[in-house]
Each structure stands twice: as structure tokens, then as C-alpha cells.
Amino acid sequence: MTFSSMWRDLTPVGRDARSGGYSRFAWTREDDTLRQWFAAEAQRRGLDLTVDRVGNQWAWWGDPDAALAAGRPGIVTGSHLDSVPDGGAFDGPLGVVSAFAALDALRDSGFEPDRPIGVVNFVDEEGARFGVACAGSRILTGAMTADRARSLADADGTSMAEALTAAGRDPHELGPDSETVRRVGTFVELHVEQGRHLSTLDTDTPVAVGSDIWPHGRWRLRTLGEANHAGTTRLEDRDDAMLGFAAAVIAARRAAEEHGCVATVGKVAVTPGGVNAIPSEVTGWLDARGADEDAVRRVVADVTDVVDEFGGLVVEDSWTASTPFDPGLARRIATRLGGIPVIGTGAGHDAGILANAGVPSAMLFVRNPTGVSHSPEEFATSEDCLAGVEALTTVLTDLAGAHA
Numbered sequence: 313m314t315f316s317s318m319w320r321d322l323t324p325v326g327r328d329a330r331s332g333g334y335s336r337f338a339w340t341r342e343d344d345t346l347r348q349w350f351a352a353e354a355q356r357r358g359l360d361l362t363v364d365r366v367g368n369q370w371a372w373w374g375d376p377d378a379a380l381a382a383g384r385p386g387i388v389t390g391s392h393l394d395s396v397p398d399g400g401a402f403d404g405p406l407g408v409v410s411a412f413a414a415l416d417a418l419r420d421s422g423f424e425p426d427r428p429i430g431v432v433n434f435v436d437e438e439g440a441r442f443g444v445a446c447a448g449s450r451i452l453t454g455a456m457t458a459d460r461a462r463s464l465a466d467a468d469g470t471s472m473a474e475a476l477t478a479a480g481r482d483p484h485e486l487g488p489d490s491e492t493v494r495r496v497g498t499f500v501e502l503h504v505e506q507g508r509h510l511s512t513l514d515t516d517t518p519v520a521v522g523s524d525i526w527p528h529g530r531w532r533l534r535t536l537g538e539a540n541h542a543g544t545t546r547l548e549d550r551d552d553a554m555l556g557f558a559a560a561v562i563a564a565r566r567a568a569e570e571h572g573c574v575a576t577v578g579k580v581a582v583t584p585g586g587v588n589a590i591p592s593e594v595t596g597w598l599d600a601r602g603a604d605e606d607a608v609r610r611v612v613a614d615v616t617d618v619v620d621e622f623g624g625l626v627v628e629d630s631w632t633a634s635t636p637f638d639p640g641l642a643r644r645i646a647t648r649l650g651g652i653p654v655i656g657t658g659a660g661h662d663a664g665i666l667a668n669a670g671v672p673s674a675m676l677f678v679r680n681p682t683g684v685s686h687s688p689e690e691f692a693t694s695e696d697c698l699a700g701v702e703a704l705t706t707v708l709t710d711l712a713g714a715h716a
């Protein structure tokens with residue numbers, strides 16, 4: 313099977329004819345179709361398919377347990393097949409299809425691996441249905457408890473436990489699976505770039521290696537005022553909560569520019585929320601990320617100063633420190649691929665969850681000419697996708713080869 317025929321098979325699954333975007337959520341009919349596709353690709357190649365306690369699918373070339381016992385744990389590559397609402401075709405599937413294509417290339421070349429090679433499909437990476445991103449790898453590694461996962465509910469009020477049951481799985485099986493994690497000696501995830509770093513370089517460079525996942529967090533901003541009539545209240549008599557909030561949003565943008573970060577206020581709640589009422593309270597969420605932890609903190613401090621000035625409040629909802637990928641592994645891969653760039657990313661990935669669980673992990677990014685992601689406009693050229701497969705093949709040769 314070639315890259316293009318696998319890509320063609322996946323193209324119609326969960327596609328909205330109008331927008332061209334994808335809706336492929338965990339444990340839905342679309343997800344089931346994708347899981348069947350994965351199983352069929354494994355079977356076609358004579359790989360051993362296993363499904364762990366969480367539902368992640370693993371297709372092995374070679375026996376991972378025998379190799380582990382011999383001190384040569386496997387090399388795993390792959391990604392996810394689910395999507396955000398109205399997502400692009402590449403985020404996730406590119407990594408899974410490239411994994412199978414790279415495995416084919418290795419076999420066609422007569423390569424005999426010294427370590428088993430696995431292809432993985434992580435379930436529920438985007439968290440589009442139940443709200444927690446990387447749920448498959450989080451539960452697998454124990455970063456999220458099975459109890460919490462089972463109780464998460466989708467927009468219709470269906471819990472993950474109910475969704476699992478409906479998909480023919482036993483929700484009580486859910487839980488950390490150290491036996492599965494131990495088999496993964498090294499994990500390499502290929503992913504479409506979600507940004508424009510590669511396309512802005514002077515040189516023609518279709519692939520980069522990941523260095524780390526940026527530190528990121530969410531903060532709740534709250535400003536207070538007094539509700540009153542929008543027509544009869546004189547400007548000098550107003551206490552308008554929106555003014556302080558608006559100043560904070562502008563401050564976030566300015567601070568992000570100044571400190572080399574990104575900042576977004578994408579969700580706002582206004583009280584009382586009437587067109588003809590002066591706002592008495594505004595709550596909004598700031599998402600701030602950047603390569604440097606201190607710089608992100610400075611953005612939040614600048615925004616806090618402005619909110620303070622207006623008598624408001626800033627509360628930290630979540631904070632994730634920088635997740636570095638194995639630096640030695642990243643260097644080795646970059647060198648093996650001819651000195652390609654090593655870049656950070658502001659997006660979360662299963663590879664980051666595995667890295668946090670102590671699995672040596674790496675990422676390869678394939679150039680995205682517009683940088684757009686989580687949108688039907690997400691794109692990579694077929695030449696660049698094939699360059700990604702070639703890079704992954706080289707990396708697997710290196711990591712699973714006899715000299716490794």
C-alpha cells in the first residue's frame with residue numbers, strides 16, 4: 313500500500329462536504345471506521361495488533377516482549393486519527409499513515425530490524441468530545457485517573473464510560489497499562505507543523521525535529537462594575553466592567569509582542585449580558601504560551617497590572633511547565649537527517665505525555681505552508697509528506713538498526 317492510497321482511504325471518513333473539514337471524535341461511528349482501517353492495515357502487513365486497556369491500538373513488527381526481555385525494547389511511531397471539530401486532514405493521520413509507509417519502505421529495502429517496530433494509533437488525542445486532550449496517552453501512563461476519565465461527559469451528557477460501553481468496550485478495563493508502556497523503548501511521532509517556522513526559512517527544509525513543548529497556561533480574568541441603563545446613564549456616572557476588561561485584552565497582546573510569546577482571549581462571559589445594559593462583570597480566559605517560562609509569566613504579570621488597576625482579579629486555572637523531548641535523541645535525529653532544524657512547539661501531543669512519563673520521545677514536523685491547523689485549511693504538499701516518510705524511514709533505520 314502506498315502513502316497515497318492509504319490517504320485516499322481515509323479522506324471521506326467524517327468529512328463535512330460543505331467545509332471540507334473533519335469531525336472524528338473518540339468512540340463514535342467515524343472513530344470506529346478509522347479503528348477498523350488501522351486494524352486492516354496491520355493485518356494486511358502481518359503485524360500483531362494489540363489494544364491496550366485504554367483502547368489505543370498497537371501494530372507490532374516483531375515481538376516486543378521477547379525483545380524487552382533481551383534488553384532491546386521496541387521503537388514505536390504513529391500518532392492519532394481523531395480530530396477537533398471541523399479539523400484538518402493532516403493533524404494526526406499524517407503521522408499514522410507515514411508510520412505504515414515508513415515500515416513498508418524499510419521492508420521493501422530488505423531491512424532487518426534489531427528491535428521490534430510498532431505503529432500506534434492513540435485514541436482521543438484532541439479531547440474534542442470529552443474535553444481532555446491526549447486522553448488516550450494520559451490514562452495509559454497514569455497522568456489521568458480512570459475514575460476521572462470515566463466520569464467526563466460530552467456535550468450531550470454521555471459519559472466516557474457510557475461511550476466506551478456503546479463502542480463495545482468494558483469501561484472498568486480503563487486504567488494505566490505499564491505493560492504496554494514498557495514495550496516502548498523510544499517513541500517518535502511525526503506530525504504536520506502547526507505554525508510557519510519551516511515555511512519562513514530561506515532554505516528548502518520540509519522537516520524539522522521537536523525540541524520541546526512550550527510552557528502554557530490558562531488564567532481567568534475578572535473585572536467588576538455596576539449594571540445600569542445604556543441610554544440614561546451619563547458617561548461620567550458609569551462604572552463599566554468592560555472597559556477594564558478591554559484594556560486587559562489589549563495589554564495581553566502588547567505584552568505578548570514585547571516578551572516574544574503568544575496570548576489569546578478566546579472566551580468571554582458578560583453579566584448581565586444585555587445589549588442595552590452596562591456590564592457589571594466580565595470574565596474572560598487568557599491562554600498564554602511561549603518558548604520561555606519567565607516570558608510567559610511576564611505576560612501574565614503585565615495583564616495582571618492592568619486588571620489590578622481596574623480593581624479586577626486574575627486567577628490561574630492551569631499551568632503546564634515546559635515539556636522537553638529527550639535532547640540527545642533530538643540531536644541524534646537532527647544530525648542523522650543532515651542537520652535539520654530543531655524547533656519548539658506551542659501545541660500539546662501524545663509524545664509530550666510519553667516524555668513526561670519517562671519514555672524517550674521525539675517529534676518530526678512536516679512543513680505546513682500556511683501554518684494553519686485545527687481548520688479545514690490545514691495543508692502540506694504531497695512532496696513534503698513523502699519527505700516526511702523518508703525522514704521517518706531514516707530515523708527508524710537508525711534507531712532499530714543493529715548498530716543502535
Ligand SMILES: [Zn+2]
Nearest residue numbers: 403404437503
Ligand atoms: Zn495532533
